[in-house]
Amino acid sequence: xxxxxxxxxxxxxxxxxxxxxxxxxxxxxxxxxxxxxxxxxxxxxxxxxxxxxxxxxxxxxxxxxxxxxxxxxxxxxxxxxxxxxxxxxxxxxxxxxxxxxxxxxxxxxxxxxxxxxxxxxxxxxxxxxxxxxxxxxxxxxxxxxxxxxxxxxxxxxxxxxxxxxxxxxxxxxxxxxxxxxxxxxxxxxxxxxxxxxxxxxxxxxxxxxxxxxxxxxxxxxxxxxxxxxxxxxxxxxxxxxxxxxxxxxxxxxxxxxxxxxxxxxxxxxxxxxxxxxxxxxxxxxxxxxxxxxxxxxxxxxxxxxxxxxxxxxxxxxxxxxxxxxxxxxxxxxxxxxxxx
Numbered sequence: 507x508x509x510x511x512x513x514x515x516x517x518x519x520x521x522x523x524x525x526x527x528x529x530x531x532x533x534x535x536x537x538x539x540x541x542x543x544x545x546x547x548x549x550x551x552x553x554x555x556x557x558x559x560x561x562x563x564x565x566x567x568x569x570x571x572x573x574x575x576x577x578x579x580x581x582x583x584x585x586x587x588x589x590x591x592x593x594x595x596x597x598x599x600x601x602x603x604x605x606x607x608x609x610x611x612x613x614x615x616x617x618x619x620x621x622x623x624x625x626x627x628x629x630x631x632x633x634x635x636x637x638x639x640x641x642x643x644x645x646x647x648x649x650x651x652x653x654x655x656x657x658x659x660x661x662x663x664x665x666x667x668x669x670x671x672x673x674x675x676x677x678x679x680x681x682x683x684x685x686x687x688x689x690x691x692x693x694x695x696x697x698x699x700x701x702x703x704x705x706x707x708x709x710x711x712x713x714x715x716x717x718x719x720x721x722x723x724x725x726x727x728x729x730x731x732x733x734x735x736x737x738x739x740x741x742x743x744x745x746x747x748x749x750x751x752x753x754x755x756x757x758x759x760x761x762x763x764x765x766x767x768x769x770x771x772x773x774x775x776x777x778x779x780x781x782x783x784x785x786x787x788x789x790x791x792x793x794x795x796x797x798x799x800x801x802x803x804x805x806x807x808x809x810x811x812x813x814x815x816x817x818x819x820x821x822x823x824x825x826x827x828x829x830x831x832x833x834x835x836x837x838x839x840x841x842x843x844x845x846x
Contacts, residue, residue: 512526564585565582606624608627609627616636637656643661646663646666646682650668655671658714664720667681671708705727711734719739728740729748747766748766774788774792776793791807
C-alpha cells in the first residue's frame, strides 16, 4: 500500500511539516525505519526519533527541533494504531460453516458466521451474527457467543458461559474452567461442585493462555471493554469492572470485586474476597492483601502508596553503606566506653 504524507495526515487529522508529497509504503519502529517508512515517537523517545532514518515521523503536536517531514498529531500512538489497521488489513476467511466443523444438536447460528475446520460447537450453543470460530476451538453446551466475536484456535468456552459482542478470545484461553473449590476433612480434599458460569461483557479482549474460572454459584463477570493480557488467571466468582487493564501473569483470587478503570501491572497478585476501588493503578508485582480505596497508585508487597514504595526502594539500595556506618559507630562507641 502506498499513500502520501498528505493523504495520511488527512486520515488521522494531522498537520504536515515538510514535504507532504513523500510516499509512505510501510509503517516501522524507530530503530527499523528507513526509506518509504513512517515511524512514531513520544517522550521519552524523542532522541531516538532524531536519529531515525524514516521517510517521515509522527510526533506530538508542539514538538520542536525536528527537520525533515513530520506529521503532528495530539496522540501519535493512537494515530499510529489507526494506520496499522489500514496498512495491515485483517486476515479474511470465506464466510460459512466448514464441512469439517462439528455442529451439535439445536445449535443456533447467526447470519454471516465463519466456522473453520475442526471447530466444535456443542449442543444448544448460540453463535451470533458475524462470529468467527477458528480450528480446534470449543464452544460448550448452552453457551452463547455475541455478534462479531472472534474465537482463535484452541480456545475453549465451556458450558453455560456467555461471551458478549465484538470480543476477542485468543488461542488456548479457557473460559469457564472449574473454580478451585474444595473442602478438607481428615486430610482428604473433596471437590465442591462448580455449577455457576462466566459472563464476558461486550468489547472484551482475552489473551492467550488466560484462565477465567466459572463461579461456584452465579457468575464470574468480566466488565465491558476490559482487556486481559496473556497468562492471566481470574478466580471463581470474581467481578471485574469495565475498562480494566490486566497485564500478563496477574492472578486475581476468587470472589474479588474490582471497580472500573483499574490497571494491574504484570505479576500482580491478590488475596480473595476483597474489594478493589475504581480508577486505580497497581504497579508490577504488587501484592494486594486487603480492601483498597478508589483512585490510588500503589506498588510493593504488601501493597503501599507508590511514592512511599519508591522511598523504601531507594533506602534498600543504601543498606550496605548504612551497615558499614553502623558498624563503625558501634566500634567507636565501644572505644569511648573503654576510655570511661
